[in-house]
Amino acid sequence: MENISAMQTAKDVVEKVARKVDSDNVEREKRKCNVVVMNVPESKDKDGAVRAEDDLKFCKEELGVQKSDIVCHWRAGKKDPERSNYNRPLIIQLKSVECVNAYTNNGRGKKTDSGFWINRDLCAVDRVANFMARQQKRQRMKSGETGTKMDQ
Secondary structure, three states: OHHHHHHHHHHHHHHHHHHHHHHHHHHHHHHOOEEEEOOOOOOOOOOHHHHHHHHHHHHHHHHOOOHHHEEEEEEOOOOOOOOOOOOOOEEEEEOOHHHHHHHOOOOOOEEOOOOOEEEEOOOHHHHHHHHHHHHHHHHHHHOOOOOOOOOO
């Protein structure tokens, strides 16, 4: 009886992990043509259409993103009047993955002349993985390690 219970528990865990992996893959697919720009000043206008037009103008003038490459753009999150000094992230959907690679320096992020970073729009799992990789690289650099062996 215990074997059946343990097998069922293991099966449930495997199914749960498989669903999580599938949902992460769906999320990656939805975001593959998106880039995100942080700390972009928001228009103070009450009209959403005017704010959207201001963001599009910012994309062209400050970021150097061609209008023909933009499919759509929006601000992530809800506007909060309590946090007037907070600028919501600007998400820009581009027409292709090639455009994303061009504007993000092949996924490494690109700093514009005006000081804004254009990065790929990552799902939560990928953001955490990238953060951990950066932390490990910092540790290696701090400890003076010059290279790593892949087959130790």
